Amino acid sequence: xxxxxxxxxxxxxxxxxxxxxxxxxxxxxxxxxxxxxxxxxxxxxxxxxxxxxxxxxxxxxxxxxxxxxxxxxxxxxxxxxxxxxxxxxxxxxxxxxxxxxxxxxxxxxxxxxxxxxxxxxxxxxxxxxxxxxxxxxxxxxxxxxxxxxxxxxxxxxxxxxxxxxxxxxxxxxxxxxxxxxxxxxxxxxxxxxxxxxxxxxxxxxxxxxxxxxxxxxxxxxxxxxxxxxxxxxxxxxxxxxxxxxxxxxxxxxxxxxxxxxxxxxxxxxxxxxxxxxxxxxxxxxxxxxxxxxxxxxxxxxxxxxxxxxxxxxxxxxxxxxxxxxxxxxxxxxxxxxxxxxxxxxxxxxxxxxxxxxxxxxxxxxxxxxxxxxxxxxxxxxxxxxxxxxxxxxxxxxxxxxxxxxxxxxxxx
Numbered sequence: 286x287x288x289x290x291x292x293x294x295x296x297x298x299x300x301x302x303x304x305x306x307x308x309x310x311x312x313x314x315x316x317x318x319x320x321x322x323x324x325x326x327x328x329x330x331x332x333x334x335x336x337x338x339x340x341x342x343x344x345x346x347x348x349x350x351x352x353x354x355x356x357x358x359x360x361x362x363x364x365x366x367x368x369x370x371x372x373x374x375x376x377x378x379x380x381x382x383x384x385x386x387x388x389x390x391x392x393x394x395x396x397x398x399x400x401x402x403x404x405x406x407x408x409x410x411x412x413x414x415x416x417x418x419x420x421x422x423x424x425x426x427x428x429x430x431x432x433x434x435x436x437x438x439x440x441x442x443x444x445x446x447x448x449x450x451x452x453x454x455x456x457x458x459x460x461x462x463x464x465x466x467x468x469x470x471x472x473x474x475x476x477x478x479x480x481x482x483x484x485x486x487x488x489x490x491x492x493x494x495x496x497x498x499x500x501x502x503x504x505x506x507x508x509x510x511x512x513x514x515x516x517x518x519x520x521x522x523x524x525x526x527x528x529x530x531x532x533x534x535x536x537x538x539x540x541x542x543x544x545x546x547x548x549x550x551x552x553x554x555x556x557x558x559x560x561x562x563x564x565x566x567x568x569x570x571x572x573x574x575x576x577x578x579x580x581x582x583x584x585x586x587x588x589x590x591x592x593x594x595x596x597x598x599x600x601x602x603x604x605x606x607x608x609x610x611x612x613x614x615x616x617x618x619x620x621x622x623x624x625x626x627x628x629x630x631x632x633x634x635x636x637x638x639x640x641x642x643x644x645x646x647x648x649x650x651x652x653x654x655x656x657x658x659x660x661x662x663x664x665x666x667x668x669x670x671x672x673x674x675x676x677x678x679x680x681x682x683x684x685x686x687x688x689x690x691x692x693x694x695x696x697x
Contacts, residue, residue, distance in 0.1 A: 301339025313642035315610035377405030396461030400426030443474030472524035494539025502611035588694040605629035607666025
């Protein structure tokens with residue numbers, strides 16, 4: 286459902302008017318997996334996304350209270366993927382070789398989850414601190430000897446850390462900054478905590494990849510912002526920082542790693558100008574481009590639901606693979622319930638034997654996938670397709686087929 290501009294919504298960065306271009310309808314909390322007793326009180330909100338006329342920041346038009354999303358039962362564990370374990374080990378090694386070579390270096394991570402990156406710092410004897418408001422995963426990190434503050438990173442908490450421990454040489458966040466509507470407070474916290482020549486590095490899903498791949502499932506309650514290099518540069522400048530480097534990343538369906546420093550502290554690399562030029566050539570932040578993306582989203586919904594209904598009519602058995610947060614967007618926007626997808630397999634114990642948000646599809650252990658194999662598997666964890674398909678070769682050998690919907694609906 287595409288919608289007209291909504292002049293009643295103001296940009297959370299600059300206060301400009303946000304022009305709505307996509308309405309994904311009534312949605313539940315994406316990571317709230319339910320028991321039968323939870324169904325009556327399930328929380329729903331309207332998931333719509335728009336772009337600011339002033340600073341070009343793409344953002345949700347309705348904010349879900351952070352305490353509903355990030356809490357002691359938050360089920361996502363970053364270390365669950367071997368690809369992501371290696372990803373975080375590489376960035377840790379890079380920091381150790383470049384930014385953390387001085388006397389008594391200090392690194393702070395915003396949203397450290399189960400400590401997958403900071404573990405390398407702990408093993409190297411580097412002074413470190415993770416902010417993680419979800420106490421369950423924070424305890425997993427703490428049990429490994431990683432220093433964690435179970436709190437949200439904002440101006441007040443960052444200032445408290447500076448007063449107690451001094452300033453940080455590196456502040457890092459992965460798949461976290463896009464979760465935080467109140468970026469002004471975060472930047473004020475970074476300003477308080479970062480050394481004069483320190484670097485603030487964060488990586489998040491990239492608007493350019495989302496548009497190019499029609500990966501609309503990257504839009505859900507936790508992803509309040511969809512960043513581009515242009516919008517990050519504008520936000521950084523507003524808060525006294527400068528975008529000094531960017532890197533394209535393949536993880537999570539396409540991300541960009543942004544490097545920010547205090548204005549004038551570092552010379553921007555050519556990569557910044559190149560990515561900004563690419564965005565301009567692609568008209569990435571033009572509202573017409575974003576409205577065309579919305580049309581593509583509608584097409585994916587029509588094609589996916591038509592395929593699933595046809596397979597049901599033919600008596601084919603379809604299950605889901607990966608009870609991801611982003612699968613909530615797909616199942617609820619497309620109206621996919623257990624009548625079309627019998628269950629979803631997942632390796633996360635906290636999700637197993639529960640029901641998916643909104644559409645209430647049963648979640649079963651990964652071992653059930655082969656007992657017996659279905660005819661088709663709808664791959665919600667498509668961003669880990671290579672890793673998953675390599676692990677599940679016997680499924681295809683038995684005649685099973687994968688259904689993917691990025692960048693379009695197709696069968697493998």
